[in-house]
Amino acid sequence: QVNLLQSGAALVKPGASVKLSCKASGYTFTDYYIHWVKQSHGKSLEWIGYINPNSGYTNYNEKFKSKATLTVDKSTNTAYMELSRLTSEDSATYYCTRLWVYWFAYWGQGTLVTVSS
Amino acid sequence: DIQMTQSPASLSASLGETVTIECRASEDIYNGLAWYQQKPGKSPQLLIYNANSLHTGVPSRFSGSGSGTQYSLKINSLQSEDVASYFCQQYYNYPYTFGAGTKLELK
Numbered sequence: 001q002v003n004l005l006q007s008g009a010a011l012v013k014p015g016a017s018v019k020l021s022c023k024a025s026g027y028t029f030t031d032y033y034i035h036w037v038k039q040s041h042g043k044s045l046e047w048i049g050y051i052n053p054n055s056g057y058t059n060y061n062e063k064f065k066s067k068a069t070l071t072v073d074k075s076t077n078t079a080y081m082e083l084s085r086l087t088s089e090d091s092a093t094y095y096c097t098r099l100w101v102y103w104f105a106y107w108g109q110g111t112l113v114t115v116s117s
Numbered sequence: 118d119i120q121m122t123q124s125p126a127s128l129s130a131s132l133g134e135t136v137t138i139e140c141r142a143s144e145d146i147y148n149g150l151a152w153y154q155q156k157p158g159k160s161p162q163l164l165i166y167n168a169n170s171l172h173t174g175v176p177s178r179f180s181g182s183g184s185g186t187q188y189s190l191k192i193n194s195l196q197s198e199d200v201a202s203y204f205c206q207q208y209y210n211y212p213y214t215f216g217a218g219t220k221l222e223l224k
Binding site for chain 1: 149151153160161162163166167172204206208211212213214215216217218
């Protein structure tokens with residue numbers, strides 16, 4: 001069965017960067033794009049972007065273009081998202097997710113990022 | 118970007134009641150709409166896709182309807198396990214966008 005296993009919670013200082021991981025299993029990693037979604041505490045969901053694991057092609061939400069960088073390691077079936085120049089506005093839970101056709105059928109368990117000095 | 122306006126923001130209902138959540142898109146999304154359920158501390162889970170198709174394993178008391186810019190999620194015979202937040206999401210166009218969510222509680 002499809003499983004997306006995300007890295008653990010992170011506490012990072014303002015101005016720093018953090019790299020989150022999402023290890024995929026149960027399917028052929030290069031066959032499906034990996035998407036990332038942000039959920040600020042108690043609030044709604046925002047689509048950050050996706051990466052094609054086969055080609056490395058990325059498509060970002062304009063809002064996150066200077067904030068997030070998506071990469072993959074095909075040798076370990078792992079997708080990464082690096083968030084840079086962190087502020088309190090970046091404190092949130094981040095999910096990796098995978099489509100089935102066009103809708104998000106599979107979700108990781110989420111990674112809580114807390115930005116605090 | 119397509120804006121998704123979801124209502125109500127919160128809802129209180131009794132067991133066995135029928136509840137309806139609405140979602141309005143800022144333009145026609147041609148049934149490119151999904152509904153998700155999210156319980157506290159958990160990831161969102163897919164309920165409905167293509168506006169009215171029930172995802173595998175989702176109880177039949179959940180149903181979706183609508184077209185154009187107006188969509189709704191109905192829960193018949195509310196159960197205690199339905200207490201959660203619900204989100205709509207359009208996938209007709211990038212960037213994908215979500216509604217603000219509806220928090221459903223028991224009365």
